[in-house]
Amino acid sequence: MSYHLEGRLLEVCNCNVLCPCWIGEDPDNGTCDTIVAWHMDKGTVDGVDVAGNTIAAVAHVPGNILQGNWTAAIYIDERASKAQEEALLKVFTGQAGGPVADLAKLIGKVVSVERAPIRFTVVSGKGELEIGTNYYAELEPYLGATGGQTTLSDTVFSTVPGAPVFVGKAPSYRSRNAAIGINVDIKNHNALQSTFVFDA
Secondary structure (H helix, E strand, C coil), X not given: CCEEEEEEEEEEECCCCCCHHHHCCCCCCCCEXXXXXEEEEEEEECCEECCCCEEEEEEXXXXXXXXXXXXXXXXXXXXXXXXXXXXXXXXXXXXXXXXXXXXXXXEEEEEEEXXXXXXXXXXXXXXXXXXXXXXXXXXXXXXXXXXXXXXXXXXXXXXXXXXXXXXXXXXXXXEEXXXXXXXXXXXXXXXXXXXXXXXX
């Protein structure tokens, strides 16, 4: 099984800016409620072209992120074909190995795998994510003194293994999932964006 994926990440959570999970510290609130979405700009999984699709995890992290045991709901873009859905699930559940497999091991329980309309418009650190009617996030980047995006790299934890992330905040973050116990509607909390390349 092999894959090559290139795309963009948006991650939001109820930690303050900047989320301490990325440097291995406990989440600001003791637990963390997050949405992590990976949009594939190009890529194949065992020869299946998955470009244009988004896969997202809505998750509750019960403590330090490196200890795992997340509870998650997985969402696949409703426009994905059955073959594309199966291919992406193989990668993001860890079955395909590679850099994503270590991340997948942190999920202890998956409460659902659903197809949903997903809108992902993140470009250059700015944009929006919308999944169905229950999930919405907006992203604004932090900029450095020279106008470039503030970058975090070489961290102990990453949702884009091998890639740096651009630090930002979410002017709006809304997430509601009764099965996981998430009901979030907050402003100006943590957001991270990245471009990634995954190979296995």
